[in-house]
Amino acid sequence: MSIRSLAKTYKISRQSVRKYLDLTSPPIYQQRRKGVTLLDDFIDIIATQIEKKATSHSIFKQIQEKGYEGSFSTVHRYPTALRKQLKKEENEQKQSKTAKKISRKIIILLFWRLHEERTLLNDALVRFPQTEEIYIFVQSFRDSLNHYDQSAIHKLIIDSKTYKIQELKSFSTYLHQDIQAILSSIHYTFSNGNIEGQMNRLKTIKRMLYGRASLELLKKRVLYCC
Structure with missing residues (x-):
């Protein structure tokens, strides 16, 4: 390979190529000494x-x-x-x-999300071992809802006496009061979302016309918005 080709390949001058070719041993680089200043x-x-x-x-x-x-x-x-x-x-x-420092807000996000930030989650569980039971409960509760698993949800709720953390016991006891409704909502696909939406629309119209119009105008407004 010619000197010109080497210079073009490595983007250096031909004089530098000749200098390195003439060396009998690898070059030794010395750190530049710091100069003396007036300060x-x-x-x-x-x-x-x-x-x-x-x-x-x-x-x-x-x-x-x-x-x-x-x-x-x-x-x-x-x-x-x-x-x-x-x-x-x-x-x-x-x-x-x-x-x-790990705030309560960060703990909640780490426990509810999937394992996107595993390092920080592991650090939180190691530093606060008392939260491990909460983490297991949250993961099981979320997975059961995502997979519509009635038996798993039922087990989580009725096992409230086995929990060591009082807040989990209170939460499970509160859910146990409406356990049949919760299990039915998981089993059936019916939703009262449309009814709730209509009720919210009617209440909004009523509040807008309160004290400003008669019952007849309210009726026309409701029918117009249908």
Whole structure:
């Protein structure tokens, strides 16, 4: 392969190709040493003043009194970069702290959804083992409803005495009061949605015309909206 082809393939100059071809051993790269600046003797003073929330102008005046002979722009760049770094570190610490907190809202979403965020869910169950019973109940309840499983729903409701968490006992006891209606709603596909919709429409019309029209006008409005 020619030098021109190598230069075109690797997108470097032909002089660079020749230089690397002439090498007898792999090149050794050394990290560039940091240059000496006029601020090196005043870094501690600047850091102390930044902790005290001092401005760049006040820092500049203080280090001038200590013998600094550089420009203000150099002084201004260093505190600005340092403040950004400190703020970044502070935000990272806040995020790490908030990441350890799991609110009740997040717990509810994790328990009800499918296992989309398994890592966070496992972390919640490990940190709060007392919620494992709630998680199992929620998953079983949801699966039973999705599969129209009457026997599973019935078992979840009548097993209220076996639950250790009082809230689950209260919930199951409340469902047990209407257990026949719940089982029938799972078994049959009938719905009173249409009736409820009509009732809501009629009540809305009635509220709109309350105190503003007669019974005859209300009748016409209802028939017009049918």
